[in-house]
Amino acid sequence: MGSLLFVLVLVTCFVGLSAWQVDRAQHKNDAVESADVEEVEPFNEVMEAQAPMPGILADQRVSLSGHWLPDAQVVVPGRVLDGDKGFWVVTMFAPDDARLGASVGADAEDKTIAIPVLRGFTTDEKTAMESRAAEGPVKMTAQIGPVEGPMPGNSLPEGQVRSVSTSQLINLFPDLLTYSGFLIPESATGDAASVATDGLAFVPPTTTRDEGGFDLQSAGYAIEWLIFAGMALYMWWQLLRDDFMRRRLGEGSDSQDPANRVEYVVVKSAGQSSIDPKVMSGLTGLPAHRHGAKKPRRSRGSASKSSTDDNSTNTTPTGGN
């Protein structure tokens, strides 16, 4: 009984772990539940400069107006669009009436507040490096992209960075105050729009959350836990079966119910390395090659084999192989 309890606890744990992984597989890639990110909000109402961005703002659509800072621009290599490897051109954009976060020091007064905006994609490095935003008022609708972690890019040419990272941009443009996050424009209007112009391709605002995605890794773990649960169950079942078999064998012939008496025949004695196919064949009525012997030639088929032995054994085959 102790073993039953142990196995039940073990199996419950394993199945529970499996269920947890299934849950993870379904929801791991979901972002925090958020209010309608699809609804366009005024930029200055949701974002503050120099303040951490709450996770719920990822993918939030915003509208804003402002102007480009054409000199504050970086090129990000290693980006992919429609399977092509190329460069992002990211330019700082100064929104009108930008708000500062609460925790900004006094030195903020004479600095410009700006947010990195993805202006476009190109496979050509020269096009990327020479692209320049126009000056003038711009209105745009954009999606907030998450801030990326800083990545070392020592080997990169001047003006290029590996990721759109706030901390790296601050170092590059010390006169700017920026946001934690960047914008992926959906549309820009105005004379100086400069989104996806002069050789740059438009980068569609892709969602960072993989909603409804099924995580294969977690699904794999779920299957693995189920396999372990199966092993535990099998182990226990075999213990029971062994016990039962041993009792039946131990009873001997005299204590057995005469109606279903079972007599056993030794098919492999100690010292032999394998079961004697001929003995097995006599027991089961199957040809010897079904029990591991060499297959006889076709011409002298199994007819001669099966006729060699007694007729008491031709009833039911007993789990030969």
Add this chain to the structure above:
Amino acid sequence: MSEEPESLDSRPDFDDNDVWSVKRFTSARNALKFYRVMAIITGTMLLILTVEMIYKYLIAADSATALNFGGFNLAAAIAICHGWCYVVYLIGCFWLNQQMRWTLGRYIVLALAGVVPVMSFILERKIHRQVEAELAAAVVVAPKS
């Protein structure tokens, strides 16, 4: 050769634990083969993984992008492949362990050997010899129906 098979009753000196059914005996033989194959595959995968890790974290300049070929991450592929091989290896160990009626502790040793480089090869040789000895010592009986 063609003498009448002995009845169990004529051999009262059996140790009950050495009496095997035909099914268990053949299953154990198959498990031994499967275990050998999986020990070799898992051992090889683990060696590949070890080399890959050494390259990625100790030799390559940038471990984040090393072995990353245009969207195909070789490092991750090796890791995942090894992971699944190991699960199949565990099943093989379990099968053999069960048919040999070894303890749970022995199963854990077999399982751990699969995560130490080269260990699965060494243990496999030892286990193989032991299983052969135990199979040779077994008395296999079949019900006379």
